Amino acid sequence: MNRIDLAGRVVLVTGGGRGLGEAYCRELAHRGAAVVVHDNGSGIGGRGHDPAPAQDVAAAIVDDGGRAVACVSDSSTDAGGREAIMLALREYGRLDAVVANAGIIHDDSFEDWPTDRFEALLRHHLMAAFHVVRPAFAVMKDTGYGRIVFVSSAAGVFGQPRLAGYAAAKTGMLGLMNVVALEGAEFGITANAIMPMAATRMARALMADAADTADGREFLDSLRVDQVAPVVAYLASESCSRTQLVLSAFRGRVAALQIGVTRGWISETGMVSAEDVASHLDEITDTHDLLVPGSIFDEMASLS
Numbered sequence: 276m277n278r279i280d281l282a283g284r285v286v287l288v289t290g291g292g293r294g295l296g297e298a299y300c301r302e303l304a305h306r307g308a309a310v311v312v313h314d315n316g317s318g319i320g321g322r323g324h325d326p327a328p329a330q331d332v333a334a335a336i337v338d339d340g341g342r343a344v345a346c347v348s349d350s351s352t353d354a355g356g357r358e359a360i361m362l363a364l365r366e367y368g369r370l371d372a373v374v375a376n377a378g379i380i381h382d383d384s385f386e387d388w389p390t391d392r393f394e395a396l397l398r399h400h401l402m403a404a405f406h407v408v409r410p411a412f413a414v415m416k417d418t419g420y421g422r423i424v425f426v427s428s429a430a431g432v433f434g435q436p437r438l439a440g441y442a443a444a445k446t447g448m449l450g451l452m453n454v455v456a457l458e459g460a461e462f463g464i465t466a467n468a469i470m471p472m473a474a475t476r477m478a479r480a481l482m483a484d485a486a487d488t489a490d491g492r493e494f495l496d497s498l499r500v501d502q503v504a505p506v507v508a509y510l511a512s513e514s515c516s517r518t519q520l521v522l523s524a525f526r527g528r529v530a531a532l533q534i535g536v537t538r539g540w541i542s543e544t545g546m547v548s549a550e551d552v553a554s555h556l557d558e559i560t561d562t563h564d565l566l567v568p569g570s571i572f573d574e575m576a577s578l579s
């Protein structure tokens with residue numbers, strides 16, 4: 276297998292100033308990419324602004340002999356997203372890949388979730404991805420090449436109590452990925468996603484109770500960012516020609532999510548009653564021979 280080389284490529288990583296995003300920036304730079312380290316340095320809940328995280332990561336990459344520049348705008352706004360894309364073009368003259376990684380966290384029991392916090396979660400994950408990927412897509416369409424990596428989460432795809440806003444935003448990333456992948460295909464643009472786990476400030480805040488026991492601390496320490504960053508480097512590289520892949524990565528395991536539909540039960544008359552659903556539920560939910568459609572049209576075609 277040839278080394279996956281990103282020399283000459285320019286990659287934008289949102290939320291690149293801390294945690295997993297920092298690890299992505301370093302891995303990409305190590306493989307030769309020029310990196311736009313984009314991070315507004317917000318608090319864990321999305322409040323505040325600090326240029327230091329993005330600037331420090333960019334400076335460390337440059338000190339190591341790599342190429343990097345910091346962008347400290349808020350990617351959850353139209354202007355903030357465009358600023359990051361323009362910086363990539365101004366500094367390096369091109370943009371090859373985007374890792375939509377920025378995010379915040381808040382947890383609450385569902386009935387107590389404050390509306391403003393729910394909206395903030397959607398803004399700092401989903402809108403933050405939309406506002407960088409949309410202008411990046413236009414640049415990539417012109418050059419006929421692009422790699423987009425959305426950062427989703429098992430907490431949304433499979434569910435995690437108390438994370439209503441986070442789960443909704445993270446699963447929304449997959450809808451965005453599907454459409455970008457389908458519209459990007461004819462222009463050489465792939466869109467994939469990752470569901471990481473690593474003991475960053477976000478994960479440690481959510482698993483604060485785990486840190487009370489030796490076993491819990493050991494488990495947290497076993498979730499390392501360097502077990503995830505190479506997976507993102509692959510998805511952001513030319514070597515990855517697949518699109519609509521969703522890879523789960525933690526503790527050294529890399530696996531693929533399958534979003535499929537069962538073969539189901541088919542009414543002979545075309546009419547369906549509520550009683551039919553109840554009496555055929557085993558057949559409806561039988562996961563044997565799962566169909567994994569690449570688009571809504573694939574699912575429709577499966578019945579024609």
Ligand SMILES: NC(=O)c1ccc[n+]([C@@H]2O[C@H](COP(=O)([O-])OP(=O)(O)OC[C@H]3O[C@@H](n4cnc5c(N)ncnc54)[C@H](O)[C@@H]3O)[C@@H](O)[C@H]2O)c1
Nearest residue numbers: 290293294295314315316317350377378428472473475477
């Ligand atoms: N750590 C995990 O186990 C885990 C699991 C699944 C998904 N994720 C996702 O991975 C991503 C990185 O998480 P992390 O654990 O490294 O968290 P982190 O808090 O260490 O880093 C997130 C970074 O995003 C930045 N950010 C937030 N909103 C921004 C905005 N609007 N514009 C620019 N920057 C912004 C923050 O300043 C911060 O530096 C997040 O999207 C998170 O949801 C993490």
